[in-house]
Amino acid sequence: MRDAARRPRLEAASPFELRVDLGHRIPETGVRAAIASGDVGFLHSFTTGATVDGPGVRLVAWTSGCMWRCRYCHNPDTWAVTNGIPVSVARATEQLRKYRQGLNMMAGGFTLSGGEPLMQHRFAVKLFAAAKELGIHTALDTNGFYGARLTDAELEQVDLVLLDIKGWNAERHTALTGMDNAPTLEFARRLAGRKRAMWLRYVLVPGLTDDLDDIAHIARFAVTLGNVERVDVLPFHQMGKYKWAELHLPYTLPDTEPPDAQLVERTLEVFRREGLRAH
Numbered sequence: 129m130r131d132a133a134r135r136p137r138l139e140a141a142s143p144f145e146l147r148v149d150l151g152h153r154i155p156e157t158g159v160r161a162a163i164a165s166g167d168v169g170f171l172h173s174f175t176t177g178a179t180v181d182g183p184g185v186r187l188v189a190w191t192s193g194c195m196w197r198c199r200y201c202h203n204p205d206t207w208a209v210t211n212g213i214p215v216s217v218a219r220a221t222e223q224l225r226k227y228r229q230g231l232n233m234m235a236g237g238f239t240l241s242g243g244e245p246l247m248q249h250r251f252a253v254k255l256f257a258a259a260k261e262l263g264i265h266t267a268l269d270t271n272g273f274y275g276a277r278l279t280d281a282e283l284e285q286v287d288l289v290l291l292d293i294k295g296w297n298a299e300r301h302t303a304l305t306g307m308d309n310a311p312t313l314e315f316a317r318r319l320a321g322r323k324r325a326m327w328l329r330y331v332l333v334p335g336l337t338d339d340l341d342d343i344a345h346i347a348r349f350a351v352t353l354g355n356v357e358r359v360d361v362l363p364f365h366q367m368g369k370y371k372w373a374e375l376h377l378p379y380t381l382p383d384t385e386p387p388d389a390q391l392v393e394r395t396l397e398v399f400r401r402e403g404l405r406a407h
């Protein structure tokens with residue numbers, strides 16, 4: 129009883145709750161072993177009721193661990209794996225079981241987001257298998273960099289991939305995220321080849337990711353894939369700004385405003401011109 133009371137709360141009101149060091153007691157070797165087996169994963173939190181991370185109402189598990197360093201990241205507390213709560217597959221499955229009926233009633237499902245979920249791909253695969261076993265729709269929100277870690281059979285457990293494409297121009301993408309976008313684009317092609325449903329997500333930041341030519345390249349690429357069911361343009365906001373300060377990280381966008389309605393509309397139009405459904 130006392131242990132349960134001491135266990136960190138899995139549920140959070142939103143992923144914008146700052147969480148740090150919840151897995152710090154696990155030695156480095158334990159972290160590595162957990163990641164290799166996938167029997168235990170590190171989660172920032174679970175949130176319920178989300179309606180933007182896949183169809184219907186979603187239960188979202190936010191993993192900790194991300195190797196990218198996006199300048200606009202809203203959740204830099206998810207970068208370190210050990211900021212997350214160590215959670216066994218059995219405990220996570222309990223959560224899925226608890227919400228199963230409601231999720232199915234609301235035509236929703238389970239979304240694994242992060243951080244970058246494929247940093248813990250063995251855990252991700254086990255969670256998706258558990259969700260499918262319970263008859264729950266599954267979605268993976270990923271930057272795609274480690275998409276090659278999933279086998280074709282494992283991909284079959286994922287009903288929908290929410291693929292974040294953060295930029296087309298390779299140099300600018302690296303300046304924005306610290307990483308190359310080629311693996312992400314390759315994963316998109318693979319998903320298309322395997323006819324896996326995909327939603328493309330694009331974070332729109334004034335002065336940083338609002339180059340309409342660059343966006344047009346992404347739109348043309350997306351339409352050639354043939355599996356992109358919709359595009360979500362996600363307007364930048366400052367809800368994660370305080371986390372950068374709390375974590376003593378250098379934040380380069382302290383004065384950047386969210387995009388105005390006209391910029392959002394112009395961006396949506398770039399995707400719609402190619403015949404894509406964009407929101």
Ligand code: SF4
Nearest residue numbers: 194196197198201243
């Ligand atoms: S990929 Fe996502 S979690 Fe990782 S740094 Fe970028 S925005 Fe943050």
